[in-house]
Amino acid sequence: MYKNAQTDARGQTGIVSSVATIKDVAKAAGVSFKTVSRVVNGEKRVGPEARERVNQAIRELGYKPSLAARQLAGQRSYLIGLVLLGSGISYISRMMIAMGSACRDKGYNLITATLDYHQHMASDIVSINFSARPDCVILTPPFCNDQRILEHFERANIAVVRVAAVTPGYGLTVPVNEEPCALELMRHLIGLGHKRIGMIAPPLPLRASEARLVAYRKAVAEAGLEEDPALVIRGDFSFAAGVSATTSLLALPQRPTAIFASGDEMAAGVLAEAARLGYRVPDDLAVAGFDDSPIARMVFPPITTVHQPVRDIARAAVEAAINPDFKPQPFDYKLIIRGSTDGSRQHCLEPYPF
């Protein structure tokens, strides 16, 4: 930390707190402030000894470039906006944490806006307002597929990265493919001997998560199971949706012996309603979710699910936000088998991998 040039009793610089500027560093290093700028920005054309002197001065003064000044003078804001759903607790915190650290790693800052989905749909204006003017805004489902929001940022001339988008439109898309692992999950259930499997599908077809339903159908078909439309109910990813779908599914004349919920919160709802009705999981009813959100391991039995590589997705999104030419690699989804399908497994006590 730099102090103003007030000499104190120890003959050192004083404690009147201030912040070192690029000129202070330049003076201390005996170079022009432009040279300091070059060092800070990692430009090549700096003599090695000048660079060393500058770096030392930076360390000594605790110099940190002013974001505000860089924003104003340069063209970049070093800010990335993130828009995500203002509900569904576990998903948003994972994304926030992952995006935040991905941004920090790249020298960027994350500004977050959470949006209520119903409120947004009901309103005729796009209420997202980043007064901080980020270089880029990252949109996650369901907003990444919202044409109005895309146009909003296009008009504002702000770059957009769309995570798991499925519709065409403005911005760069970071694609995901959930189908293979969802298929693996379904084969796991079928391999356990289940013949009638209920599905709590995503709310709308126009989402990447629809792949979970597609996988369900493929698996049912490939195993030659009966394709009963009554076994498929759509839900809005909430706990309540899981509960109510389960009430319906278990009331069917031929009830399913397993339920695949396309989100862990809904799967928790399945578990809760099953418990209320006295079904034992997994013996009477096997349950599977999707996401591997923290809730999946805080219920009993813990939920078999598909782990979303949120960190990798976040890193790719930030990378794409900074470098428009970035080509993301396919992400590594992973089947996690737990007690809700396999009775021999009990609590999952490992710390949650953010």
Next chain:
Amino acid sequence: MYKNAQTDARGQTGIVSSVATIKDVAKAAGVSFKTVSRVVNGEKRVGPEARERVNQAIRELGYKPSLAARQLAGQRSYLIGLVLLGSGISYISRMMIAMGSACRDKGYNLITATLDYHQHMASDIVSINFSARPDCVILTPPFCNDQRILEHFERANIAVVRVAAVTPGYGLTVPVNEEPCALELMRHLIGLGHKRIGMIAPPLPLRASEARLVAYRKAVAEAGLEEDPALVIRGDFSFAAGVSATTSLLALPQRPTAIFASGDEMAAGVLAEAARLGYRVPDDLAVAGFDDSPIARMVFPPITTVHQPVRDIARAAVEAAINPDFKPQPFDYKLIIRGSTDGSRQHCLEPYPF
């Protein structure tokens, strides 16, 4: 959105995207840009008609002041830093959402840093680094009681607001008092006839949450119940801690018939372990938590708990961050009785109140 002065076919300003500056507004309103600045900043000394013309120009041009420029020229950054624990999913997302919207309401932006507690304790430097230079940093437990962190920000000359702090030190404290409601919760359990109540206490005495244990002891004493130290086990607020404490408590020669966990995730651990061991909740074992985090309603039975007024706390913290003279009012904690103590209550399906 303001467009640069390129006349298009319709005779309107063109579509070369740019952003309106204060000078553009001044030109459009026929005043000096300083007058615009006065209007934007809500200063008094502006003529009513000038003000009206400026406001209209602002609307027409879609003018938004540049945060970067304000930061550079003014003394405020319009940024508030938030430091919170990088684990315990539900708590952090609630805080983030609440702080974020509280900041937005005040025209500030929120920058977030999540810190791993163990990593922080093991490291000899404070690794929080807000390159965005916020005006103020809000610290939540357990970091609000960390002397090193306080000194770090004091040296950096950054204001600090400490939410629920109990130790003295640098910065403003937003105090909370959890004892009355924790007492109410204990009385509820005792009122149900429980004589031996297990307690899963907070990890360390030096926290505001210690009030939960204090309340436990008071309630036990005032009801004349046996004060058995074996009934009190400390936990680190994790699901796993809830599980392991429950294993111990239920193995006692005289097992408790109710367990008060000082956090909902731990209470979920109690529920899970009780289920594994075949105890029925609440008939064989009543369970209560604290926080009213989302997890409390996504398990079966849903958990009786104390609702933390996170929104109010967040608002107060932001208010204190902006205005050092702000005096927060006591917060309104609330007992929420659910199925884990009252068998007549089933799922809680209301949308979560952020």
Next chain:
DNA sequence: TTGTAGGCGTTATCAA
């Protein structure tokens, strides 16, 4: 390889 001039969009100061 290094340095100088100019400007980014706002607020602060002082004058009109």
Next chain:
DNA sequence: TTGATAACGCCTACAA
């Protein structure tokens, strides 16, 4: 009640 002018700290040009 208004307005001109000088910062703020840095980056982009261009020049040496």
